[in-house]
Amino acid sequence: MLEHGMSLGRTRVKFCGLTRPEDVDAAVAAGADALGFVLWSGSRRAVDIERLAMLSARVPAFVTRVGLFVDPDPELVASAAEHLDLLQFHGEETPAFCEAVGRPWIKALRMRDKLDLPQAARDYHAARALLLDAYRPGVPGGTGETFDWTRIPASLAKPVILAGGLTPANAAEAIASVRPFAVDVSGGIEAAPGVKDAELMADFLKAVRRADT
């Protein structure tokens, strides 16, 4: 099984918080590997099931459709799941909750001071990857803030998706420092919350490709 620290072909890229069909098209055209849709109503990037269905239908084969949830009602997950390939749990969901859903999932962990990453990797052993995000009390994610990347161990029992405050300007440095399996960005490719900027998306992908070569 792939672990953090193994040699990787290239850094995968997830763009998150898409709400508009033109942004989905631009993200796919730019070369994103995965697109994220926020199904948490507290977000300024939230989409409902109807909008998710419309956006998801535009995504071609081999681009992963990811649904982002924060401590969701299982009924919401069940109704969204038919439009998704992967679930991203971004709240305080337990391993038992994530596993009970019965679909491929990743777990977001906010890098609070006392977080024990090797232990979390053991606890969430059934996750397809761990997504590491900045910690701001009272905010579940999407803060636009970075964290201290040196806190990520060189090897970990799960693939790492690096998130939190990434932009076209710092993506290459982040990749050189962490060598993650993937990077995830939302605010750093936006003109406004939920409104992506095609040029920033293309610039972000270029920065990642540069870092990989």
Ligand SMILES: O=C(O)c1ccccc1N[C@@H]1O[C@H](COP(=O)(O)O)[C@@H](O)[C@H]1O
């Ligand atoms: O984007 C949101 O509104 C959001 C809300 C609740 C949890 C997570 C959220 N976004 C995710 O947070 C990280 C980092 O985002 P950013 O690049 O710092 O803006 C990323 O996974 C977003 O998808």
